[in-house]
Amino acid sequence: MRFSTAIVRVPGLSYADGLTTSAEGRPDIGRARAQHADYCKALRACGVQVTQLPADERFPDGTFVEDTAVIAERVAIITRPGAASREGEVPAVAAALRQFRPALEQIESPGSVDGGDICQAEEHFFIGISARTNQDGAAQLAAILARHGYTASLVDIRAHRSLLHLKSGITYLGERRFVIARDAPRPAGLAPYELIEVDTAEAYAANGIRVNDFVLVAAGFPRLAARLDELGYAVRCLEVSEFRKMDGGLSCLSLRF
Numbered sequence: 001m002r003f004s005t006a007i008v009r010v011p012g013l014s015y016a017d018g019l020t021t022s023a024e025g026r027p028d029i030g031r032a033r034a035q036h037a038d039y040c041k042a043l044r045a046c047g048v049q050v051t052q053l054p055a056d057e058r059f060p061d062g063t064f065v066e067d068t069a070v071i072a073e074r075v076a077i078i079t080r081p082g083a084a085s086r087e088g089e090v091p092a093v094a095a096a097l098r099q100f101r102p103a104l105e106q107i108e109s110p111g112s113v114d115g116g117d118i119c120q121a122e123e124h125f126f127i128g129i130s131a132r133t134n135q136d137g138a139a140q141l142a143a144i145l146a147r148h149g150y151t152a153s154l155v156d157i158r159a160h161r162s163l164l165h166l167k168s169g170i171t172y173l174g175e176r177r178f179v180i181a182r183d184a185p186r187p188a189g190l191a192p193y194e195l196i197e198v199d200t201a202e203a204y205a206a207n208g209i210r211v212n213d214f215v216l217v218a219a220g221f222p223r224l225a226a227r228l229d230e231l232g233y234a235v236r237c238l239e240v241s242e243f244r245k246m247d248g249g250l251s252c253l254s255l256r257f
């Protein structure tokens with residue numbers, strides 16, 4: 001799938017007050033903003049027009065816009081994020097998304113879905129059941145996707161405490177290939193795909209994004225970068241240390257469509 005557009009949200013001054021389980025320390029907002037600016041620059045270099053939403057200090061996790069929507073070619077769905085502190089992030093993203101996709105579907109209570117749990121591989125969606133995405137939300141999402149001609153299957157990641165979201169441990173590269181952390185759950189239905197396994201020391205790098213002709217990966221994980229390079233991908237390594245500190249990564253920082 002080719003992307004022409006991305007929606008991002010600048011980290012606010014309250015960013016460090018967001019949710020995290022990381023022991024990496026408190027993020028530095030100046031560095032986070034510089035890393036975010038580099039991320040936007042990289043998206044533009046991949047051929048994507050970037051719509052940048054202003055920070056909203058009420059929502060420290062608001063920069064992780066991916067959790068607020070699921071966007072495919074034939075349907076766009078506004079989620080209901082699983083953390084109560086994040087529900088208020090949705091209206092601003094929905095308003096921005098409506099400029100591009102006027103007909104939005106929606107996950108309703110008691111369902112909850114974080115976009116980080118949703119991994120699209122061509123016409124199929126793997127939906128992670130996590131601390132954020134519940135069974136009801138997953139069922140609603142699968143039903144909406146089915147109405148638009150997509151298939152979906154569920155992957156329970158709740159026993160994998162190191163993964164906030166399904167995509168914390170898995171990235172669809174295209175070409176029927178996944179990058180997957182060695183310790184991440186193996187969803188049923190992976191047999192037709194080639195798996196590029198990431199060793200435990202580089203597990204964080206399993207969260208990356210394919211954007212048109214490029215693969216964006218976190219800087220500091222040379223074995224994965226070298227492997228992707230060997231496979232012929234144009235790899236761009238981006239420093240995301242300040243997002244890792246808040247359990248975030250490359251995919252969480254944008255909605256791409």
Ligand code: GLY
Pocket residue numbers: 018019020061064083164246247248
């Ligand atoms: N800090 C990102 C999240 O927990 O949702």
